[in-house]
Amino acid sequence: MSTSLTHKILDWCARNLWGLPSEIHQMPLSLLNPEQKLPLKMAPIPVMDVGYALHTDELTGRVKKEPFLLDTREFLKAGERDAILASSGMGKSYLTGILLEEILEKSQQVVFIFDFEPEWYTLKARYDNDNRSFKVIGSKESPWPAVLAIPATADQKQIQDCLNTFELAMAPFIQGLIHLGISCVFDLSSFPDRDKQGMTAVLCELIFRGEYNLQDQDDALHNDCRKIRVAVDEAHLVASQYPEKLQHNSLEAILKIAKRGRKRNIHLLVATQTPASINKEVLKQCNRYWLGGITSHLDYKPNKSIYLAAGLTLDAVQKLEAGTFVYASGLTRQTIVGRTRHCKHGGETKKETTRPIASKSEADALLKEFL
Ligand SMILES: Nc1ncnc2c1ncn2[C@@H]1O[C@H](COP(=O)(O)OP(=O)(O)O)[C@@H](O)[C@H]1O
C-alpha cells in the first residue's frame, strides 16, 4: 500500500472517529497511531508448517514422523474454513495458535481473534513489530470504552441502544483495521455471555461489511480486497446449536461469514470443546476438519458423520492424545501432531500451587467475619 494512500485512510479514520463521543474515540485513535510503522510487503508463502504427519508402519507398528505442510493454494477457489473439535485440554487452542502463527508469519492477511478466556494476548509480543501490527482490544492499554458497559439489569431496549452505539463506534475502526492490515484480538472475556454474543454479532457483521463503506468513499480503493481470517475459539458460546441459549444474533453473523465470506475474502476458523453444542450449519460449511480427542460419546454422536468420514470410530477418537489430531479435508485424511508454538500458549493448563492451605484456626478467624 502506498504511504500516501495509508495516510489518506488514517486521515479518514481520524476524521470519522473524531465525530464520535469522546469516550469512544480515544480507543481507536490510540490504536491507529499515524506514527506507527506500516506493514511491510511480505511475499505470501502459502504453505503452512503445521507440525508432523504420523505414519504407522504396519509391520513393525513403529510410528514415523514427517513434516506436515498444508498448501493453502489448494483452497484458493473454495476458501478456507477450519473446524477444530476436541474436548477440553486436548490441544484445540494450541493448534489454533499454530495455524494463526503461520498466517501471521507468512501472509498479509488480517487476523481477527474472538477471545472469551482471555488467552490470545500472547500473540502481541511477537506480531506487533516492524513488519506488522497486532493489537489486543480489551487489554489494559486499549480497554473497551466505558460507554459500552451494558448494565446487568438493562432491558432489551437499553441493551440494543448500547449495541447500536458500539456499532457506530466500531464501524470506521474495523474498516481502518482491515484496510491497513492491522490484526487484533477482541478480548470479550470480562463480559457476561449475553454481551459476548451481542458484541460478537456486531463485530462479525462489521467485518463482513469489511471495507465496503470505505471503498464507497474513494474509488481508488476499489481494486484490492484484503484477505481476512476470523478465528473464534470456544465458538459454541456464540454459535450454539441451541438458539434459545443465544440472546443475540451472533450465530446469524457467524453463519453469514461461513456461508458468504469466501466471496469477500473472509475465511473462518472455529474451535470448540463441546462439538455437540456447536451449530451444525456452521460445521457443515467448513472444508478443513481437525478432529482431536473427545472424552464423551455424547459429543461423538451428533457429529458422527464428520468423524466417520475422517475414518474415526468413537473408540479411535477417544484414544487420541492431547496435541494429536486427524486432519480431514476433501479426500485427505492424516493423523498429525502440532509443532511447538512460537508464542507462549496463553491457555496453558495450570500447575498446582504449593501454597499451603489454611489451618483450622486461620480458617475460623477468616470465616468469623462472614458467618
Ligand atoms: N502440540 C502440542 N505440543 C505441546 N503441548 C501441547 C500441544 N497441544 C496441546 N498442548 C498442551 O496441552 C494443554 C491443553 O492444550 P489447549 O490447546 O489449551 O487445550 P484446549 O484448547 O483443547 O482446551 C496445554 O497445556 C498445552 O500447552
Ligand SMILES: [Mg+2]
Ligand atoms: Mg482452549
